Amino acid sequence: MILGCSQNGCSEDAVRLFTRMYKENVRPDSFTLVSVIQALADISDPLQARCIHGYSIKLHLDHDGYVLTALIYMYAKCSCATIARTLFSSARERHVFTWNPMIHGYSSHGFGKVVVELFEEMKSIGIAPNETTFLSVLSACSHAGLVDEGWKYFTSVKEDYGLEPGKLDEE
Structure with missing residues (x-):
């Protein structure tokens, strides 16, 4: 209930x-x-x-x-x-499901640079991001004016992780 x-x-x-x-x-x-x-x-x-x-x-x-x-x-x-x-x-x-709420929390409160740092740390220890991770990271980059970083992450969605960018918002 x-x-x-x-x-x-x-x-x-x-x-x-x-x-x-x-x-x-x-x-x-x-x-x-x-x-x-x-x-x-x-x-x-x-x-x-x-x-x-x-x-x-x-x-x-x-x-x-x-x-x-x-x-x-x-x-x-x-x-x-x-x-x-x-x-x-x-x-x-720490699994991707542990990282996601932390990344999302910083993203939703406007801490774009912290999100990028966390995302890079996550990747450096071998945790693969999922669709939820990318949505938070791209949102954080967009709101913080981190255009270059956002573009880099957007292109890596498919190239590095085999995810379809157009389907990110459907998950």
Whole structure:
């Protein structure tokens, strides 16, 4: 139910259900936490973000890869880039799905140069970008006036990664 609410634009309902679950002493699993964290990301309330983060620590689920990625995404959406970056740096393993929320968070808040640095770091350690990564990077370059970098990345989409640029917005 929490996931359904979260995915269908009923974030506040998802949080209410989670609160009810908490009050009834039902212990959530990582799947449930990810679902409510996504809802809180949509609400973008830093206080609630800290509360759910603290609760994930209490449950010893804060190092679960899915929960950690959701927390990074949530903090990035709540304009808490420093906390998102700290969590990102603490990740034991980083996959493209761990990098994407960090890159997207910086992109959506206008930090184009930081996005380019992160993207280059990601590539340098052998993590291949996907369509989501490229959308964030190209958006960041566009908004930050990084025309040369943006063009370089746009041409590399197909040449270096075999992705179709016209299909990036359909994924």
